[in-house]
Amino acid sequence: MKNRKKLLKNKNILLGVTGGVAAYKAVDLIRRLKDEEASVTVIMTDASKNFITSLSLEIASGNRVYSDLFDNPMSHINLPRNADLMVVAPATANMIGKFAGGIADDLLSTCLLSFNGKVVIAPSMNWRMYENPIVQENLERLKSIGIVQVGPEKGTLACGEEGVGRMAEVSEIMETIKSSLSSKDLSKKKIIVTAGPTREYLDPVRFISNRSSGKMGYAVARACIRRGADVILISGHSYLRTPGNLKSFISVETSQEMRDAVFKNLRGTDIVIMAAAPADFSPETKRKTKIDKMDKLNIHFKNTPDILLEIGRLRNRPLLVGFAAETGNRLDRARTKLLQKKTDIIVFNDVTSPGSGFDVDTNRITIIEKNKETPFPLMTKDEAAEAIMDAVVNSLQG
Ligand code: CTP
Numbered sequence: 001m002k003n004r005k006k007l008l009k010n011k012n013i014l015l016g017v018t019g020g021v022a023a024y025k026a027v028d029l030i031r032r033l034k035d036e037e038a039s040v041t042v043i044m045t046d047a048s049k050n051f052i053t054s055l056s057l058e059i060a061s062g063n064r065v066y067s068d069l070f071d072n073p074m075s076h077i078n079l080p081r082n083a084d085l086m087v088v089a090p091a092t093a094n095m096i097g098k099f100a101g102g103i104a105d106d107l108l109s110t111c112l113l114s115f116n117g118k119v120v121i122a123p124s125m126n127w128r129m130y131e132n133p134i135v136q137e138n139l140e141r142l143k144s145i146g147i148v149q150v151g152p153e154k155g156t157l158a159c160g161e162e163g164v165g166r167m168a169e170v171s172e173i174m175e176t177i178k179s180s181l182s183s184k185d186l187s188k189k190k191i192i193v194t195a196g197p198t199r200e201y202l203d204p205v206r207f208i209s210n211r212s213s214g215k216m217g218y219a220v221a222r223a224c225i226r227r228g229a230d231v232i233l234i235s236g237h238s239y240l241r242t243p244g245n246l247k248s249f250i251s252v253e254t255s256q257e258m259r260d261a262v263f264k265n266l267r268g269t270d271i272v273i274m275a276a277a278p279a280d281f282s283p284e285t286k287r288k289t290k291i292d293k294m295d296k297l298n299i300h301f302k303n304t305p306d307i308l309l310e311i312g313r314l315r316n317r318p319l320l321v322g323f324a325a326e327t328g329n330r331l332d333r334a335r336t337k338l339l340q341k342k343t344d345i346i347v348f349n350d351v352t353s354p355g356s357g358f359d360v361d362t363n364r365i366t367i368i369e370k371n372k373e374t375p376f377p378l379m380t381k382d383e384a385a386e387a388i389m390d391a392v393v394n395s396l397q398g
Contacts, residue, residue, distance in 0.1 A: 004379040005386045007178045007226075008036035014083035014115070015040055016108040017057065019047025020090035020124040021158040022167035026052065029089055029170050030060040033177070041079060043067065043108045045095065069107040076107055080115035085181055088112070090124030090167045093135050099147075100138035118180045120148045122173050127163025150176040172244065179226040179245075185393050187228030190247075190269045192262060192318075193221040194276035194307070196236035198255045202299065203287040210277050211358040214238035216323070216381050217275030221246065223385035224273075227393075232269075234261045236276060255279050255304035262307055266318070271392060273321040274308045275347075312342030319395060321345045321388065324368075327352050331366060331373070338368055344395055345369055347388055367391045 013033055017026045030040050040061040044054055054065045066075055080086065088095060088108070095109065099121075104110040112119065121142065129135060130152060139149060151168025168176075195217020199207040214235055221233045222243045230247040236258065242249050250265075252258045255278035262272065281301035291297060308322045322343040324334035327350070334348035348366040351357035355378045356364045363384045366375040369391065376387055 002374050002376055002387070004377060004383045005390070006037045006383065007182060007386065008033060008038035011038045011084045011181060012082050013038050013040045013177070014079055014086045014111065015042045015061075016045070016086065016088040016091075016095070016112070017042060017048045017052065018045045018088060018090055018092045018095045018108065019050060020092050020167070021051060022090040022122075022124040023048045023051035025167060025170055026089060027056055027060045029087075029173060030057065032170055032174050034060075034062070036174075036178075039063070041066070041083070043079065043111060045106055045108050047092070047094075066107055069110060076104075076110040076114055080111045080117075083115060083117060085118045085120065085177060086112065086115050087120040087122070087173070087177060089120075089122035089173055091121040093123075093125045093129045093132070096121065096123060096135065096138050096142065100141040118146075118148065120150060120173070120176050120180055122150050122168050123152045123165075124167035125152070125165050126157055126159055127161065127165040130163075130165045148176060148180055171241070175222060175226070175244065182226040182228075184228035186224055186389065189224075189229045189271060190232075191224045191229045191271045191273065192232045192234060192265055192269050193217055193224060193273045194234045194258060194262065194278075195221065196238040196276055198236045198258055198276070198278045198304075199253045200255065200279045200282035200304070201253075201286045202283050203289065203291045205290055208279060208281070208283075209237075210279060212236070212277035213359040214240050214276075215359065215361065216363060216384070217273075218243060219381040219385040220273050220275050220388060222382070223389045227389060229271075232265050234258060234265075234276070236278070255282065255307070259305040259307045259310070262311070266311070269318045270396075271319045271321070272311055272317075273388070273392075274311075275321075275323055277325065278304060278307060280304055280306075306341075308341045308343065317342075319344050319392060321347065321392060324348045325351045325357075329353075331368070334366070334368055338370070345388070345391055347384075369395065 042057045042065045044067045058065045098109045155166040196214030197210045197212040201207045224231045234250045284300040320343040338346040346368045355362045364378045
């Protein structure tokens with residue numbers, strides 16, 4: 001059994017917390033980083049202590065919290081030296097201005113200047129401050145030297161006003177951190193990922209569908225983006241947040257629409273990952289008006305197009321990954337799908353096994369290739385997505 005791959009395992013993250021109302025979210029960010037087995041060391045500015053205590057951050061990180069430039073005169077060199085990545089969340093207009101202007105008058109701003117690795121900043125401020133040309137110019141300047149900005153988002157701000165200035169969601173900051181530390185082994189690759197269920201309508205208000213949430217497909221799309229690919233996500237109905245940095249997002253309802261969207265975008269595509277659960281049947285006729293409950297209802301179904309099978313038959317097809325969601329440990333059925341649908345990889349999972357299946361954040365997969373089968377332990381769908389993309393990269397190289 002192959003081990004799970006935690007992207008941030010053993011990474012040293014130096015987290016700067018500055019004086020914004022979003023400072024309390026640093027605790028959640030630290031928790032999420034530690035879930036990924038990263039080690040977090042926090043540097044607080046004096047202003048941030050008005051919003052959160054150093055004790056909270058010390059307890060969350062399990063490490064000493066730094067703040068004073070002269071406590072240990074070498075910490076502005078030693079802390080960055082041991083870090084794999086610096087993140088400033090929240091980043092106030094003041095800290096952004098100091099960084100862009102090369103000012104080093106406290107521990108965090110000094111560390112930012114002495115660090116030569118990747119830096120992620122998550123701005124957080126009132127929308128008027130964010131729109132100020134000086135702040136925008138400073139952000140441009142930082143961007144031009146490779147500093148990665150995440151957010152801010154539009155929303156209700158602490159002052160009660162609506163506008164762009166709210167710190168990015170912790171999940172977005174996590175995604176940006178992971179992406180910054182990820183290898184770019186899929187750069188220049190064009191990838192189509194399908195996700196979620198489709199809906200086959202009986203009448204304008206009723207449809208048949210399935211329990212797919214889209215979580216596995218969206219996790220695969222995020223993994224491909226992190227690794228530098230151009231990703232087109234074709235998704236059935238899903239409540240999930242659309243991943244950032246997609247090349248395009250295409251929302252579809254029926255299996256036929258999904259098929260058409262895939263084929264419309266197939267030219268020049270290197271890899272297709274069919275993580276969707278398209279409905280296999282659709283009513284032969286869709287009524288134009290709502291079916292009356294007094295009607296005697298007999299529904300006849302026809303098969304929908306089998307997208308995977310259709311791509312598998314193409315002469316010059318992209319690298320093809322299919323999924324086999326089975327009820328029970330039916331690896332034999334998954335192996336048959338690999339051959340019948342002529343895919344390069346089939347990802348098997350038993351949707352009845354605990355922790356696998358619908359609308360959960362974990363999965364237990366086996367990656368089936370022509371001459372190889374690799375079972376994995378129960379892991380998060382993000383980890384499963386990384387494992388799948390490792391297999392894809394190996395297959396491209398082999
Ligand atoms: N799939 C597809 N088009 C469909 C149905 C499924 O491309 N109309 C793809 C899925 O995205 C998945 C794979 O086929 O990658 C397997 O889907 P699954 O429902 O497990 O298998 P089926 O092809 O429906 O076969 P069976 O009903 O025999 O299990």
